[in-house]
Amino acid sequence: xxxxxxxxxxxxxxxxxxxxxxxxxxxxxxxxxxxxxxxxxxxxxxxxxxxxxxxxxxxxxxxxxxxxxxxxxxxxxxxxxxxxxxxxxxxxxxxxxxxxxxxxxxxxxxxxxxxxxxxxxxxxxxxxxxxxxxxxxxxxxxxxxxxxxxxxxxxxxxxxxxxxxxxxxxxxxxxxxxxxxxxxxxxxxxxxxxxxxxxxxxxxxxxxxxxxxxxxxxxxxxxxxxxx
Amino acid sequence: xxxxxxxxxxxxxxxxxxxxxxxxxxxxxxxxxxxxxxxxxxxxxxxxxxxxxxxxxxxxxxxxxxxxxxxxxxxxxxxxxxxxxxxxxxxxxxxxxxxxxxxxxxxxxxxxxxxxxxxxxxxxxxxxxxxxxxxxxxxxxxxxxxxxxxx
Numbered sequence: 330x331x332x333x334x335x336x337x338x339x340x341x342x343x344x345x346x347x348x349x350x351x352x353x354x355x356x357x358x359x360x361x362x363x364x365x366x367x368x369x370x371x372x373x374x375x376x377x378x379x380x381x382x383x384x385x386x387x388x389x390x391x392x393x394x395x396x397x398x399x400x401x402x403x404x405x406x407x408x409x410x411x412x413x414x415x416x417x418x419x420x421x422x423x424x425x426x427x428x429x430x431x432x433x434x435x436x437x438x439x440x441x442x443x444x445x446x447x448x449x450x451x452x453x454x455x456x457x458x459x460x461x462x463x464x465x466x467x468x469x470x471x472x473x474x475x476x477x478x479x480x481x482x483x484x485x486x487x488x489x490x491x492x493x494x495x496x497x498x499x500x501x502x503x504x505x506x507x508x509x510x511x512x513x514x515x516x517x518x519x520x521x522x523x524x525x526x527x528x529x530x531x532x533x534x535x536x537x538x539x540x541x542x543x544x545x546x547x548x549x550x551x552x553x554x555x556x557x
Numbered sequence: 558x559x560x561x562x563x564x565x566x567x568x569x570x571x572x573x574x575x576x577x578x579x580x581x582x583x584x585x586x587x588x589x590x591x592x593x594x595x596x597x598x599x600x601x602x603x604x605x606x607x608x609x610x611x612x613x614x615x616x617x618x619x620x621x622x623x624x625x626x627x628x629x630x631x632x633x634x635x636x637x638x639x640x641x642x643x644x645x646x647x648x649x650x651x652x653x654x655x656x657x658x659x660x661x662x663x664x665x666x667x668x669x670x671x672x673x674x675x676x677x678x679x680x681x682x683x684x685x686x687x688x689x690x691x692x693x694x695x696x697x698x699x700x701x702x703x704x705x706x707x708x
Contacts (some may be wrong), residue, residue, distance in 0.1 A: 334708060341561050343663035352661030355615075356697045357603040362667075362707035370654050371708065373622035375614060375630035381580050413558050424573050431570040436608070450573040486569060488576075494614045495708055499658055499665060501566045518663055519564040535607055546560045 332366055333552045334495040341524035349479060349514040367495060374493040376541050378420045379454065386451040389465035397447035399466030403540040404530070405518025408459045410496070411550035415459025419547075422488040423451045423463055430471030439471050464538075470509055481511035482516070502543045503529045508534030568610060570623040570660040577610055577634035582644045587627045589618030589646035594670065594683060597639045598657070603699070606640020610658040611695075613643060613670075620649030651675060657695065667706045668695070678704050 345357035365371075390397050404423075408416040426432045426449060431441040435447055446462070453461040473479045485502040503510055510529065512517055519525045530541035584591055590630060598609045614627040616622050617678040622629065629648070633641040646651075670693050671677040683691035695703045 335677050336708065337562055342564050343566055345663055346662060351659065353663060356606075356659065356661040357663065358666070358698050358702055358705050360702055360704070362705045365705060365708060367708055369622060370614065370616065370650060370652070373614075373668060375628060376623075378630065380628050382576075409560065411560050411562060413560055422576055424571070424576070426571070434571040434574065436570050450575065454575070486572075488568075494654055495614070495679070497656060497665060498563055499565060499568055500563055501569075515566055515663075518566075524564050527561070528566075544563075546563045548562045550559065 331552045332372060332492060332549055334372065334432060334493065334549045336364070337410065337548070340521040341432060341519070342518065343515070343518040344416070346434050346517045349476070350518075351476075371495050372493050373495065375490065379476050382420065382452060382464050384452050384454060384481075386448070387453055387463060389447065389449060389463065391446050395446050397427065397466045398444050399447075399469070400539055402465060402467050403538045404463045404465065404485065404502070404543060405533070405540060406463070406490065406502070406543045407544060408455050408461075408545050408547060410491055410547055415455070415457070416491050416547060417455055417457055417459060419455045419459070420490050421453050421455060421461045421500070423453070423461075423485060425449045425465070425468040425485040426471060428466050428469050432470035438474060441469070441471065467504070467539075479512075479514060482507045482513050487545060489545050489547060492549055496547040496549045498545055498547045500528065500545065502541075505529050505532055565661050567660055568658040572606070572608070572610060572658075577608070577632065581631050581633035581642060582670070583605075583629065583631045584644055584646060585608055587617065587646050590689065592645060592647050592689045592691060594643045594645065594653075594691045596641060596695060598641065598695045598697065600697050601638060601699040606635060606659065606697075607637050607639065608659075609635040611635075611641050612658070613645070613653050614657050615645065615653040616648040616650040618649050620648050626708070645672040647672065652677070652681070657697075659707050662697075666697070667708070668703055669706070680704055
């Protein structure tokens with residue numbers, strides 16, 4: 330059975346140039362992208378990426394006196410393909426700001442405090458059910474500079490790999506019930522409401538922690554077997 | 558059951574620097590013609606862009622994508638002059654796949670680096686800059702815009 334990657338419905342994806350996000354008009358190509366039939370270079374993909382990218386940190390919240398400030402949460406993120414088949418051993422990169430809305434990054438000029446007990450970057454491999462579990466704190470909202478009052482809602486960045494080159498996914502996870510979700514230029518660049526709502530995690534309270542479940546569907550599926 | 562692929566979103570301006578570093582040399586444990594590929598990434602007004610993340614995927618010198626001893630994948634980030642750099646081996650295939658992730662790019666951009674004209678668009682052919690040295694500039698938008706692919 331061959332693994333295939335078919336074109337997506339553009340309404341389920343982000344628009345290239347987005348009103349209210351000025352940089353998109355300087356960076357998104359003006360020419361329409363060319364369609365190409367996927368070949369061996371597109372339908373193969375990097376395996377065991379941990380040979381090049383070292384793994385690290387499944388716990389960003391810390392313990393005891395080294396606990397990061399903020400609401401303790403657990404994110405259970407699953408990587409599946411378009412058949413719903415879990416991707417095992419897939420690399421997942423996760424990064425987010427601290428509870429005050431500050432990233433550990435030299436380009437973050439937001440006037441919010443750093444948290445010495447928080448480092449917001451994790452790199453994990455999915456287990457048998459395509460799952461990664463991250464213990465962390467809920468990120469804060471923050472203002473986007475020179476944007477006329479755009480605040481990013483709390484969100485978590487994800488970068489994931491699937492079975493083949495064309496399965497690569499970089500996206501953001503949002504939290505349910507956040508008023509800022511309705512006004513975010515990035516979330517609302519996805520035109521179809523159902524596709525947008527799939528970018529919002531589901532709250533599953535547990536005994537000692539607020540858990541959020543989130544699913545990433547990476548591109549590709551097995552072609553239906555031919556009859557006869 | 559057919560699920561809909563998750564919407565891609567921008568990498569944003571705060572991709573951890575440690576994630577962007579140290580993955581742009583593919584030449585360990587492989588024999589072949591070592592090459593360097595470098596270039597500048599610019600936006601509409603010609604300004605070079607800092608911290609653009611580029612990922613590549615290529616065949617080994619024999620044209621194989623599943624060589625267990627050679628991982629044909631790498632990542633580089635541009636510096637303050639908009640310049641990226643890869644060290645790799647010349648693939649036994651006509652081109653290297655490149656994807657570009659950046660703040661303000663709502664989806665990944667896909668392009669290709671070819672080494673010979675052949676049937677390729679000439680804007681996708683790397684310029685030979687010296688022995689084992691190739692140059693491939695990327696213009697996201699505007700004059701002489703790089704051709705990108707959608708699949």
